[in-house]
Amino acid sequence: VFKLTKTKTASIKRASISRKLTKAGKTKGRVHVIPQQGKWAVRKEGAKRAVAVVSDKVTAVSRAKELVKSGGTTVAIVHNKDGTISSSYSSKKVTEKKTTGKKTSASKSI
Amino acid sequence: VPVNQFDKNVFINCPFDFKYKNIIKAILFTLVYCDLEPRIAAGSLDSLELRLPKIKKLIEESKYSIHDISRMRASKKGEYARFNMPFELGLNYGFRVYGGKNASGNKSLIFSTKRYNYARAVSDLAGIDIKAHHDDPEEVVRGLRNWIRNTLNKTDVLSADNIWLEYLVFSGEFKKLMKEENFSRKEQNRMEPKEYIHYINKWKKERSI
Numbered sequence: 672v673f674k675l676t677k678t679k680t681a682s683i684k685r686a687s688i689s690r691k692l693t694k695a696g697k698t699k700g701r702v703h704v705i706p707q708q709g710k711w712a713v714r715k716e717g718a719k720r721a722v723a724v725v726s727d728k729v730t731a732v733s734r735a736k737e738l739v740k741s742g743g744t745t746v747a748i749v750h751n752k753d754g755t756i757s758s759s760y761s762s763k764k765v766t767e768k769k770t771t772g773k774k775t776s777a778s779k780s781i
Numbered sequence: 782v783p784v785n786q787f788d789k790n791v792f793i794n795c796p797f798d799f800k801y802k803n804i805i806k807a808i809l810f811t812l813v814y815c816d817l818e819p820r821i822a823a824g825s826l827d828s829l830e831l832r833l834p835k836i837k838k839l840i841e842e843s844k845y846s847i848h849d850i851s852r853m854r855a856s857k858k859g860e861y862a863r864f865n866m867p868f869e870l871g872l873n874y875g876f877r878v879y880g881g882k883n884a885s886g887n888k889s890l891i892f893s894t895k896r897y898n899y900a901r902a903v904s905d906l907a908g909i910d911i912k913a914h915h916d917d918p919e920e921v922v923r924g925l926r927n928w929i930r931n932t933l934n935k936t937d938v939l940s941a942d943n944i945w946l947e948y949l950v951f952s953g954e955f956k957k958l959m960k961e962e963n964f965s966r967k968e969q970n971r972m973e974p975k976e977y978i979h980y981i982n983k984w985k986k987e988r989s990i
Contacts, residue, residue, distance in 0.1 A: 754952025
């Protein structure tokens with residue numbers, strides 16, 4: 672019975688993640704800070720060109736935060752090269768989660 | 782195999798170990814994102830199917846192939862180097878040479894961590910163009926996208942910058958959702974390529990950029 676329940680749970684989880692991914696794929700207009708060819712780029716989803724390409728992550732994150740403040744986007748997401756998200760910023764609050772080492776979290780208004 | 786499907790199939794001859802997972806994920810994402818169909822021997826549930834005939838079938842059903850020969854060198858003392866990849870590359874080359882009209886238009890991309898580390902082990906490969914990825918998923922996305930655009934002459938693909946962004950956006954979203962759905966670390970690490978491809982397709986389904 673336990674095995675059956677476990678299998679069912681796994682299939683429900685997989686169906687749920689599939690649905691949520693399709694929904695998430697529709698989201699547009701967010702700004703992302705990404706590593707790009709040894710530099711850091713601030714890019715908006717769907718835009719052909721980067722908003723900015725700078726040499727360090729701190730400057731890139733500041734540019735993304737400015738975009739959120741000015742209403743150029745509602746959300747900015749900072750990515751690591753391994754595909755994890757290191758932090759995200761929204762017009763309402765800032766949330767930060769480290770993906771490596773000890774987990775820390777903080778939230779504050781921009 | 783229907784003609785249209787054959788023209789989209791890409792035989793994947795790459796490692797699937799834990800250390801390689803970021804590379805194989807970047808390969809699968811880029812292929813699916815460029816409307817190509819990855820064909821992989823790993824992940825079949827039919828345990829009775831013999832491996833070699835299965836690989837032969839995959840090669841014959843695929844117009845294109847991607848090989849990674851990075852693991853020809855053992856990573857530590859006492860470990861065996863792995864020769865499945867160069868062996869299957871040889872099988873693919875054999876199909877190209879002896880496969881007649883079925884093999885016409887067959888094109889391959891060969892990846893390795895470094896550009897020249899293969900020559901000491903398989904000197905027959907001297908002169909063959911190998912693309913180095915330095916174990917960097919970004920280099921994989923860019924190298925593979927450019928190969929699809931320029932060697933396969935697929936003109937409708939996004940720029941390398943955009944595919945790299947899309948890969949990071951998808952990966953971030955996917956990892957976040959797996960956490961929300963309580964996927965254990967073990968479940969995430971052991972996910973079969975076929976399942977990962979399924980999720981890329983789900984995400985891409987209504988994605989318009």
